[in-house]
Amino acid sequence: MPERCEHCNQDFRIEPGFYSAALWISYPIVLIVFVPMIFFGFLLKETYSLSLEMMLGFFIIVCFGLQIPIMRISRALLLHFTIHYVGSGNK
Numbered sequence: 001m002p003e004r005c006e007h008c009n010q011d012f013r014i015e016p017g018f019y020s021a022a023l024w025i026s027y028p029i030v031l032i033v034f035v036p037m038i039f040f041g042f043l044l045k046e047t048y049s050l051s052l053e054m055m056l057g058f059f060i061i062v063c064f065g066l067q068i069p070i071m072r073i074s075r076a077l078l079l080h081f082t083i084h085y086v087g088s089g090n091k
Contacts, residue, residue: 001075010083019075026074033066034059 004011041055 001072008085012079014082019078022071022074022078025077026070029070029074033070034063037062 001012003013037059041059044050045052045055
């Protein structure tokens with residue numbers, strides 16, 4: 001993550017521990033992504049007789065692959081919720 005915004009020069013290092021609140025934003029995002037994926041996995045298990053161990057391995061790989069994009073999205077949402085901009089690029 002850059003230290004400052006290239007358009008408005010907003011400092012992204014607001015205070016120590018500021019981005020720990022992004023964990024609370026990422027939790028619903030994870031639920032939105034993975035709950036349907038679990039149901040889809042059970043559907044595949046019933047349809048194609050796939051083993052539970054194989055699907056669990058696939059879910060773990062997907063979880064690790066999506067961890068960084070989900071955290072980046074949650075940080076961006078946190079910044080959007082807490083920093084208010086007025087006009088054309090002015091804080």
